[in-house]
Amino acid sequence: MQFPESWLREFCNPPLSTEQLAETLTMAGLEVEELKPVAPPFINIVVGEIVEAVQHPNADRLRVCQVDVGQASMLTVVCGAPNARVGIRVPCALVGAELPPGEDGKPFLIKVGKLRGVESQGMLCSARELKLSEDHGGLLELAIDAPLGQDIREHLQLDDTLFTLKLTPNLAHCLSVYGVAREVAALTGAPLKTPFIPEAAVGISDKLAVKVSAPELCGRFSGRIVRNVNPQASTPSWMVDRLARCGQRSVTALVDISNYVMFELGRPSHIFDLDKIHGGLDVRWGKPGEMLKLLNGNTVTVDEKVGVIADENQVESLAGIMGGDATAVSDETKHVYVEAAFWWPKAIAGRSRRYNFSTDAGHRFERGVDAGQTVEHIERITQLIMAICGTPDMVCGPIDDLQVNLPKAAPVTLRVARAAKVIGMPLTQAQCLDALQRLGLDVVIGDGTLTVTPPSYRFDLQIEEDLIEEVVRMVGYNQLPETPPLAPITARIRPEAERSPFAVRRALASLGYQETINFSFVEERWEHELAGNPNPIKLLNPIASQMSVMRSSLLGSLLQVLKFNLDRKAPRVNVFELGRVFLRDPQSQNTDTTVAGFNQPMRVAGLSYGSRSPLHWSQSDKAADFFDIKGDVEALLAPLKAVFAPATHPAMHPGRCASVSVAGQSIGFVGELHPQWRQGYELAQAPLLFELELDAVLQRQVPIFKPVSKLQPVERDIAVIVQESVTHAALMAAIYGANTQGLLKGATLFDVYRPQQANASMQLGEKSLAIRLVLSSDLATLTDEAIEAAVQAVLASLQRQLQVRLRA
Known part of the structure; x- marks a missing residue:
């Protein structure tokens, strides 16, 4: 929220400098994000009046002006502005004046000079030259009664500062200049000047028929008819200036009045052209398919979740957000209907985002606006309409x-002892009472308690913690003592059999992967396609339509990162993410780390695309394949032994996908992207993916000391013929399952042979596997008999489990 300091000080003027006032507001929770002067520094520029303007004798586009600046003699000024004419009052820079600095940072000094042979004794200025706006269409025209010779900074009140506040949603009562002034009065003790709003004289009994069909949308609706207004009246310069300093441009007098009261008192309102309303108004929820052209020119389609104000023929306004074009005031408007309402915040919140725009009205109503001041604010609007757009025939109707x-305001009780404990400093009941009373709250004193019934403008005071916050704001956050913690702090010691997530990150980085961080909410399509999740967890209020559900897999996020990089011509992409996924789980209960009905485990996922290694003269540019990423998973899990088995996964190629198991427990999948999704993402080649449970990846074996055998091991090679269907895992399981009396220390498959055609020893569909066995004993040197017995035990196990035969 932005406003000028001078307007704030009209309501409350504490004896503080601008910087002190900003510090006071910030330390009370109303963060002053920026202090900005209204105008840059310049001097010796005064109000002047053009009393004569004649054509320059030597230039078609210049005029020689005689300017009265309140001195004994006129000044001759050569000017090229198109609106330089007799009778207007404009800023005149005298000789010796300094204009605002240019792009070089140096001020522009005005001197006596000659333009095409005519001496110029100053300069007439535009708003752009004074850096008051970007308007460069001509001279800045001042009010006709501007005092001649008066310093322009004084006349336009340019020695002012713009305050920009960054307010949290619970401080909606400060979304007005008067609301901020009310806080300043409470913080500093300076008197608060409450604006006097007289009741307008009622000259007619006319009322507009209004019906509120949706009380859960609109709690209060007030309005009045005002007849015979002058819509073409000019908005006074003081109002235009204040609106501009609040970041609002002037439109027309009636619209400006409505905006002015919104910034002044915090209530958005709307002024309808009465003659354009057909019958009465109905405040209701929209109906599917109803169309409305808004004041910003957009045409929107409403539904039953959007509140509207409608007449007998059509929808006229989006409730609490923006008025419609059909009933907008114009230069032909004669009679108006002034409306001020209380809209329930939950009925307004998020509605404007559905149409991809935001308004000042929606910003205020979705946070909450005072429900008790609609009549007073209509009186204030009426007062300004009569002063600015009044006509001899103007009459006002009664307020309906x-x-x-x-x-309904519910009493809230503050326990002083509780407040002292939460705030972390000793407090007395008198201190808490003083803080709450300074805020203008009615307080009932009890035994160690204070009970407050919030006024209508403090709709944020609902629980005890709200009152505690008000107390500490009034005391001042900068007054809180620096109290060291008294509780013993015990570091959480990680078990030796578990490594940290940072170690996992370092391991993946050493394998050539880069970490990415993605949102936990994703497109619903990803869940259906890549996770096979037909019922994802949907967000009630997503920040964007394409981020509407919580992810149950990290793979969609990684594919999005891949597509982003490929669109920017990245040749290789190797990325990983450690993140949380969200699954439905009826067994989950509410604890300090879990939510009932949902399981939120951590996972680690990776993606590899492109060549296996960067381009280098000593290495081939071989593309990464399934075995490369399988090797990365094995390296990540080491020293744990991973077991891979054929599997299916919705995101992966049905023939190039494997489940990953450790110690008999499945922990994830590894594989190539499914051809269907590769085609959908328009990828030149298939990326390789893996996704694992992080808890399993964090586990590691604690090293156990074993003495190194002093006896030399023995190696024996065997070659067996097996069916093509026999896997390496089954082969190793049979070998290690043999009863070798503990002599077998290792087994390695080092050769595979498949015949091109059947022969005497092998048939098609068979393969020959050569295995090297390592035998050793820690007790004694192996004898030939012990070695042969161990080898025969291995062969017997292979024959029994896999029906192998020894190759001749």
């Missing part, structure tokens, strides 16, 4: 105030 569902 429909109160259908007002919020």
Whole structure:
């Protein structure tokens, strides 16, 4: 929120400098994000009036002006502005004046000079030259009664500062200049000047028929008819300036009045052209298919979740967000209907985002606006309409105030002892009472307690913690003592059999992967396609339509990163992510780390695309394949032994996908992207993927000391013929399952032979496997008999389990 300091000080003027005032607001929770001067520094520029303007004798586009600046003699100024004419008052830079610095950072000094042979004794200025705006269409025209010779900074009140506040959602009562002034008065003790709003004289009994059909949308709707207004009246310069310093441009007088009261008192309102309303108004939820052209020119389609104000023929306004073009005031408007309402915040929140725009009205109503001041604010609007757009025939109708569902203020009790404990400093009941009373709250004193019934503008005060926050804001966050913690701090010691997630990150980085961090909410399509999840966890209020569900797999996020990099011509992409996934789990209960009904495990996933290694003269540019990423998974899990088995996964190629198991427990999958999704993502080659349970990856074996055998091991090679269907895993299981009396220390498959055609020893569909056995004993040197017995035990196990035969 932005506003000028001078406007704030009209309501409350504490004896503080600008910087001190900003510090006071910030330390009370109203963060001052920026302090900006209204105008840059310049001097010796005064109000002047053009009393004569004649054509320059030597230039078609220049005029020689005689300018009265309140001195004994006129100044001759040569000017090329198209609007330089007799009778207007404009800023005049005298000789010796310094204009705002240019791009070089140096001020522009005005001197006596000659333009095409005519001496110029100053310069007439535009708003752009004074850096008051970007308007460069001509001279800045001032009010006709501007005092001649008055310093322009004084006349336009340019020695002012713009405050920009960054407010949290619970401080919606500060979304107005008066609301901020109310806080300043409470913080500093300076008197608060409450604006006097007289009741307008009622000259007619006309009322507009209004019906509130949705009390859960609108709790209060107030309005009045004002007839015979002058819509073409000019907005006074003081109002235009204040609106501009709040970041709002001037539109028309009636619209400006509505915006001015919104910034002044915090209530958005709307002024309808009465003659364009057909019958009465109905405040209701929209109906599917209804169309509305808004004031910003957009045409939107509403539904039953969006509130509207409609007449007998059509929808006229988006409730609490923006008015419609059909009933907008114009230069032909004669009679108006002034509306001020209380809209329930939950009925407004998020509605404007559905149409990809935001408004000041929606910003305020979705946070909460005072439900108790609609009538007073209509009186204030009426007062300004009469002063600015008044005509001799203007008359006002009575205010029609429909109160259908007002919020009920519930008392909130503050325990002083509890407040002292939460804030972390000793507090007395008198201190808490003083803080709450300075805020203008009615307080009932009890035994160690204070009970507050919040006023209508403090709709954020609902629980005890809200009152504790108000107390500490009034005391000042900078007054909190620096108290060291008293509780003993015990570091969480990680078990020796578990490594940290950072160690996993370092391991993957050493394998050539780069870490990515992605949102946990993803496209629903990813869940259906890549995770095979037909019922993902949906968000009630997603930040974007393409981020509407919680992910149950990390693979979609990695594919998005891949596509982003490929679109920018990256030749190789190797990325990984450690992140949380979200699964439905009826067994989960509410604890300090879990949520009932949902399981939120951590996983680690990786993706490899392109060549296996960067381009180098000593290495081939071989593309990464299944065995490369399988090797990465094995390296990541080492020293744990991973077991891979054929499997299926919704995101992976049905013939190039394997499950990963450790110690008999499945922990994830590794494989190539499914051809269907590769085609959908328009990928030139298939990326390789893996996704593992992080808890399993963190486990590691604690090293156990074993003495190194002093006896030499023995190696024996065997070659067996097996069916093609026999896997390496089955082969090793049979070998290690043999009863070798503990002599077998290792086995390695070092050769595979498949015949091109059947022969005497092998048939098609068979293969020959050569295995090297390592035998050793820690007790004695092996004898030939012990070695042969161990080899025969291995062969017997292979024959029994896999029906192998020894190759001749």
